[in-house]
Amino acid sequence: MRLWSTLERGPVEIPPPGEKKTVGMYVCGPTVYDYIHIGNARPLIVFDALRRYLESRGYEIVYVVNITDIDDKIINRAAEEGSSPEEIAERFTREYLEDLGALGAKPPTYQPRARAYVDKMIELIGELVAKGNAYVADGDVYFAVRSFPGYGKLSGKDLDDLRAGSRVEPEEKKRDPLDFALWKAAKPGEPRWPSPWGPGRPGWHTECVVMARELLGETLDIHAGGSDLVFPHHENEIAQAEAVSGKPFARIWLHNGMLTVRGEKMAKSLGNFAYARDVVRLFGTEAVRYFYLSRHWRKPLDFSPEALEEARKAVEGVYRFLAEAELAAEGNENAALPEKLAGELKLREEKFHEELEDDFNTPGALAALQGMVNAGKRFAAEEGDRRALRAIAGKVRELAAPLGLFQEERAPSLSGKTEELIGLLVELRNGLRREGNFQLADRIREKLSALGIELKDTPHGTIWTLK
Numbered sequence: 001m002r003l004w005s006t007l008e009r010g011p012v013e014i015p016p017p018g019e020k021k022t023v024g025m026y027v028c029g030p031t032v033y034d035y036i037h038i039g040n041a042r043p044l045i046v047f048d049a050l051r052r053y054l055e056s057r058g059y060e061i062v063y064v065v066n067i068t069d070i071d072d073k074i075i076n077r078a079a080e081e082g083s084s085p086e087e088i089a090e091r092f093t094r095e096y097l098e099d100l101g102a103l104g105a106k107p108p109t110y111q112p113r114a115r116a117y118v119d120k121m122i123e124l125i126g127e128l129v130a131k132g133n134a135y136v137a138d139g140d141v142y143f144a145v146r147s148f149p150g151y152g153k154l155s156g157k158d159l160d161d162l163r164a165g166s167r168v169e170p171e172e173k174k175r176d177p178l179d180f181a182l183w184k185a186a187k188p189g190e191p192r193w194p195s196p197w198g199p200g201r202p203g204w205h206t207e208c209v210v211m212a213r214e215l216l217g218e219t220l221d222i223h224a225g226g227s228d229l230v231f232p233h234h235e236n237e238i239a240q241a242e243a244v245s246g247k248p249f250a251r252i253w254l255h256n257g258m259l260t261v262r263g264e265k266m267a268k269s270l271g272n273f274a275y276a277r278d279v280v281r282l283f284g285t286e287a288v289r290y291f292y293l294s295r296h297w298r299k300p301l302d303f304s305p306e307a308l309e310e311a312r313k314a315v316e317g318v319y320r321f322l323a324e325a326e327l328a329a330e331g332n333e334n335a336a337l338p339e340k341l342a343g344e345l346k347l348r349e350e351k352f353h354e355e356l357e358d359d360f361n362t363p364g365a366l367a368a369l370q371g372m373v374n375a376g377k378r379f380a381a382e383e384g385d386r387r388a389l390r391a392i393a394g395k396v397r398e399l400a401a402p403l404g405l406f407q408e409e410r411a412p413s414l415s416g417k418t419e420e421l422i423g424l425l426v427e428l429r430n431g432l433r434r435e436g437n438f439q440l441a442d443r444i445r446e447k448l449s450a451l452g453i454e455l456k457d458t459p460h461g462t463i464w465t466l467k
Helices: 041-056 073-079 085-102 114-130 157-166 203-214 227-245 277-285 286-292 305-328 339-359 362-383 389-404 416-434 438-450
Strands: 002-004 012-013 022-029 062-065 134-137 140-143 180-184 200-201 220-226 250-256 258-262 453-458 461-466
Touching: 002 250, 012 114, 022 041, 022 203, 041 062, 041 286, 041 389, 062 203, 073 085, 085 134, 085 220, 085 277, 114 134, 114 140, 114 203, 114 227, 114 362, 157 389, 180 203, 200 203, 203 220, 203 227, 203 389, 220 227, 220 286, 227 250, 277 286, 277 305, 286 362, 305 389, 305 461, 339 362, 339 389, 362 389, 389 438, 416 438, 416 453, 416 461, 438 453
Parallel strands: 022 062, 022 220, 220 250
Antiparallel strands: 002 012, 134 140, 140 180, 180 200, 453 461
């Protein structure tokens, strides 16, 4: 299996499980100061699916996703609410874990919280100071970027170019504008721990280095996160870890593309976001997962309710086939697949694995699954025989399991024609509302509700779901 590594700017092979059965994988998790938004969910879903696929192929994955519970954003939220940083972190850690389950993610092997590793962070910072890679400045400790010759190798950034666009803020005590904080001297009302440099708290870039090293060793097999973390976060992680150990911090660096809204990065600071929990409530867990997996993990992905609705319809279409195929096969469970259909099924299964083993190309894998479904539908239509379709339904479920898709048992659902009819009724209702005919529009909504079809009006349009 090959994965595109940011550091090499090209594919890197993961040794077969017979050569290296255990793989250590670290994914940068959330800062728990608010609910996660739907953009935060992309790495949680993509790398969860990668981990599960590798496990299905025989690897043992030690999967670590950290929780950052010491950060300026947490401190600021606590000040706004008149609460404590500890209370904010604890509350939103609980909410994050609930959202993680709603996204269908498998629990990590380890889920370290930064607060539990402060003593180890102080040890690491002390080592960097002793080696001359860091310096103390009136209670703060900074990493001296120019002391590490490899700085910039992950992001491809040049130090002189970076320095030209940098400056030292008046309250900072840096020797060089590129240097970054490892330890921050305590300010009134902030969390603090004792250290050789005075009371204070660790910097964000140090937290991840220590948690990763403590749980996975000096060199990780895979380090993953969003592409917005390449610089400065992951660049700063490499500088600290490799300055101390002299060894590569990670063999493979994976960075997923950003979620965008009309081409602009989704971010809470820009106000163009939706909370993950709200999107899951509207469209369902599998539609959200399918939405992400239908685009290559390294490419940007534009978010819209229309795109989520298309994903929901695709998921429902596969479930409709599975339910109908399994129902038709009752009493004929041992019916054999015709030779031609069995051969096509085998080719599509091989294609499924080829796509995933070539840089985890989930869109290609989903296309292979859809090809199986289409082959089954075509056979049933041409031959008038649905008894042998259970084998196809079983294979679709088996292959999709590591992706977190198509594992539920569902009764046969609406047909494609019925979905089109509902869509037309929704358009008619919205037209009536625009014309001010709310009485008739409400009657359409009530009639659909009585049939088990719920309409939800969003800022981006109306969607419908089955109750």
